Amino acid sequence: MVQLSVEQLQHALRKRKNIRNIAVIAHVDHGKTTLTDSLLARAGVIASSQAGDKRATDTLKYEQEKGITIKSTAISLYYNLEDKDVEQLGSEGTGFLINLVDSPGHVDFSPEVTAALRVVDGAMVVVDCVSGVSVQTETVLRQALSERIKPVLMMNKLDRAVFEKALTAEEIYCTLRDVVGSVNALIGIYCEDDSPMGDLMMDPAKGNVSFGSGLHGWGFNLKQFARLYSSKFGIKEERLMRRLWGEHYFSPASRQWSKQPGEGRVRGFNHFVLDPLLKVLRAATAGEKDQTSELLSKLGYTLSASDLESEGKEFMRKAMKLWLPAADAMLDMIVTHLPSPVTAQAYRTELLYEGPLDDEAAVAMKECDPNGPLMMYVAKMIPAAEKGRFYAVGRVFSGTVSPGQKVRIMGPDYVPNAVKKRDLYVKNVPRTVLMMGGQVQSVDNAPCGNIIGLVGVDRYLQKTGTITTFEEAHNLKVMRFSVSPVMRVAVDVVHPQDLPKLVEGLRRLNKAEPLVQCTSEEGQHIVAGAGELHLDICLKDLEEEYAGVPIKRSEPVVKFCETVIQESDRVCLAKSSNKLNRVFMTAEPLPDGLSEEIENGELSLDMKERSSHLVDVYDFDPKESRKIWCFGPNNSGPNMLVDATQGVDTTVIRDAMCAGFQWATEEGVLCGETMRGVKFRLRDAMIHPDPAHRGGGQIIPTSRRALLASVMTASPALLEPVYLAETQCPVSVMGNVMSVLSRRRGVMVEQIHHAGAPLCTIKAHLPVHEAFGFSEELKSQTSGQAFPQCIFDHWQVMPGDPLTPGTKAGDVVAAVRQRKGLVVSLPRLDSLLDTL
Structure with a gap:
């Protein structure tokens, strides 16, 4: 195995043009981790014979047990690539450091993908070439493009198309072409026009697409075959690559190429790539060792005596790995088509930095300057060997971080130039480490462009934050997740004396999980996550690792939101x-689509830009669009408070009114859930001239009562979260899937039949409230043939009047009020309204 010395590692960290920070992203079970094994074996981290079976980046015990990746795992790999193409990249020598992050594919763990994408510059998108592009493939690709992460494509499980599906060469080509087309369609939808990343379209003829089998450790791209045939035909590699994909046909009789099919002409990809591949695969799988040896010798490869002693699939794996090692194809894509930090930070900085793009920090980030001020973003906390402590793992964007260095640790709530400095700590960095899968390697310093772990910083950061040496620095932007913590459980200890350990365990869980929210409500400890599996894993971690005591949990409950569906039927008055x-x-109600814009941070902070956008797109009143006081709850939620008064000096009560608005939108009138999609207008105000009579103690509760009363008079409604449930199943059990969905208020939105296979994909909207046990019921009704994948999609109004007992919404309101310990009956309107 290759073991780099600390000196060699330190030297590799400084070659910024030879660093590649990449994430491996895909749908669940498409083979990310097995493919990653080939890269680890090529770097000497694991034995070559273990690649495909070891799943080395699944470092946790239950990841190995369940066979799925749950946590993102970072590992630094070093390769010495002697290749003429590498020398033309303007790189610093032939040694490359690849900081690789293997991310989960299950939708419940997509916050781990978001954290991984923040610290990388490129992504290898893995797609099962038989199953095709799935819902989570679309989600992670959209996230990558929104962060300006450049993708390359790896089509995995090609062996399934050959042996399991027994497809012909032309059918295999059509299948692969369709996958490339689907990925390009998504890139076309989600990629910005004139992207600074350049041409992102996937094309095997360019070399940014590879094919292979992660399980068996073989793979290839068209460059390898073009190199094999270029001298034979006397054609340049680049030109031959273009002929090996698409509508290019070859006549073996005349040895001529044509763009039109015809008698005696064979598609170039089928003739020069698939035919030799299928011959070797089938001969090796059938155990025909002489024939396999003869075929490989024609290609310039010789099987060793130990290889010839192998039998069955093991012999096939060794033969294919000798000819087409998967790592070579992937490394070629990664090094040639994915950017170095020097290239990527030039166009990523404007998306990441909150401050002015001409200040010292931003300029150093754009230039990836190791001598500039330190700018580092901590994206994730990873539990350390010392119980209760964490490595703060993140990306160094400029400067150099080293042990003993004095830094400013800025949490998400830090506001530059504020009178009172919140969420800011000035401390020394105790130690810097390089993440090596389940282990760490101490390093003396880490220049920009690298993914690094810091020891000791976890004391001052909750989940994420910015670390800098520049006093005027602004924060790096907080990550936006593609899922919401809509499923919640209450947890408690079995033995009362263990309560302090539970509280400490919840603190650690909250720090370790990017999306999880651990709160206390009405004397209960609440854990909120993305879905059932996510909560199961979090509670397992809580019980076994973070708290270390037996716990009991309630049945999962869903987070609802409150809204209104029409304008208030009267102006509501409240007196102090x-x-x-x-x-x-x-x-x-806010116009459709505006709530999502506010939540996603897409609404401009500049008042003039925001006002123009609201007037043009959402038909806002021009005056009111300039008098938006705040958003809520938490100053960023999808509700707004607008000053619609005329001739009234409201500036003296603005802060108190905003505080009342935040309180009201955090705990709505129906059942104490957060509000969503409500626009509140202050129509008029009568304010006492003496400041002693108009303080916060008078205005805050008054404004809250007025806000709640205005909701009660505007046809209040309950919003429920809705999953997009994607289920892949054989056509024969489609009826069973539809009946399970209909029993759970599911609505089918799309049905896709897979060409050449008796499979279909059903996409349906399924209320989260009805999703408990959905997966288990579906598997029992289809004998395990249907596999559902649920991802949060949108909020919808729950049927029924929440003010009327006995309706669906009314029953849910009563149940939530009872669970929260509120008075079961709703507050009467006259208790909130005052009269003149």
Whole structure:
């Protein structure tokens, strides 16, 4: 095995043009981790014979047991690539350091993918060439493109098309072409016009697409075959690559190429790539060792005596690995088609940095300057060997981080130039480490362009943050997740004396999981996650690792939201307790799509830009569009408070009104759930001139009552989260799938039949409230032939009037109020409204 010394590693960290930071992303079970094994074997981290079976980046015990990746795992790999193409890249020598992150494919763990994408510059998208592009492939590719991560494509499980599906060469080509087309369609949808990343379209003829089998450790791209045939035909590699894909046909009789099919003409890809591949595969699988040896010798390869002693699939694996090792095809794509930090940070900085793009920090980030001020983003906390401690893992974008260095640790709530400095700590960095899968390697310093772990910083950061040496630095932008923590459970200890350990365990769980929210409500400890599997894993971690005590859990419950569906039927008046102040409010629904824009941070912070956008797109009143006081809850939620008064000096009560608005939108009137999609308008106000009579103690509760009353008069409704459930199944059990969906209020939105296979994919909208046990019921009704994948899609109004007991929405409101310990009956309107 190759073991780099600390000196060699330190030297590799400094060659910024020879660094590649990449994530491996895909749908669940498409083969990311088995493919990663080939890269680890090529770097000497694991034995070549273990590649495909070891799943080395699944470092946790239950990842190995379940056979799926649950946590993102970072590992640094070093390769010495002696290749004429590498020398033309402008690189610094032939040694390349690849910081690789293997990410989960299950939708419940997609926050791990988001964290991985923040610290990398490129992504290898893995697609099962038989199953094709799935819902999670689309999700992770969209996330990658939104972060300006450049993709390459690896089509895995080609052996399934050959042996399991027994497809002909032309059918295999059509299958692969369709996958490339599907990926390009997604890139076309989600990629910005004139992308600074350049041409992102996948094309095997360019070399940014590879094919192979991760399980058996073989793979190839068209460059390898073009190199094999170029001298024979006297054609340049690049020109021959173009002929080995698409509508290019070869006549063996006349040895001529044509762009039209015809008698005696064979598609170039089939004749020069698939035919020799299928011959070797079938001969090796059938155990025909003499024939296999003869075929490989024609290609310039010789099987060793130990290889010839192998039998069955093992012999096939060794023969194919000798001829077409998967790592070579993937490394060629990664090094040639994915950017170095020097290239990528030039166009990624404007998306990542919150401050002005001409300040010292931003300039150093754009130039990837190791001598500039330190700018590092901590994307994830990884549990350390010392119980209760974490490695703060992130990307160094500029400067150099080293042990003993004095740094500014800025949490997400830090505001530059604020009078009171919140979420800021000035401390020394105790130690820097390189992540090596389940282990770490200490390094003396880490220049920009690298993924690094810091020891000791976890004391000051909750989940993520920015670390810098520049006093005027702004934060790097907080990550946006593609899923929401819509499923919640209450946890408690079995033995009362273990309560302090549970509280400490919840703190650690909250730190380790990017999306999980651990809160206390009405005396209960609540854990919120993305789905059933996500919660199961989190609670297992809580019990066995973070708290270390037996716990009991409630049945999962769903997070709902409150909204309104029409404008208030009256102007609602609320008087302060001293009767000297009055506020008049109304509520109405926000236009469709605006809530999502606010949540995703897509609404401009500049008042003029935002006002113009709201007027042009959502038909806002021009005056009101410039008088938006705040969004809520938490100053970023999908509700807004607007000053619609005329001739009233409301500046003196603005802060108190905003505080009341945040309180009201955090705990709605129906059942104490957060509000969503509500626009509140302050219509009028009568304010006492004496500041002593209009303080926060008078205005905050008054404004809250007015806000709640305006909701009650605007046809309140309950919003429920909805999954997009994608189920792949044989056509024969499609009826069973549809009946399970209909029993759970599921609505089918799309049905896709797979060409050349008796399979179909059913996409349906399924309320999260109805999704408990959905997977188990589906498997029992289809004898395990249907596999569902659920991803949060949108919010929808729950049927029924929440104010009327006995309706669907009314029953849910009553159940939530009872669970939260609220009075079961809703507050009466006259208890919130005042009269003149």
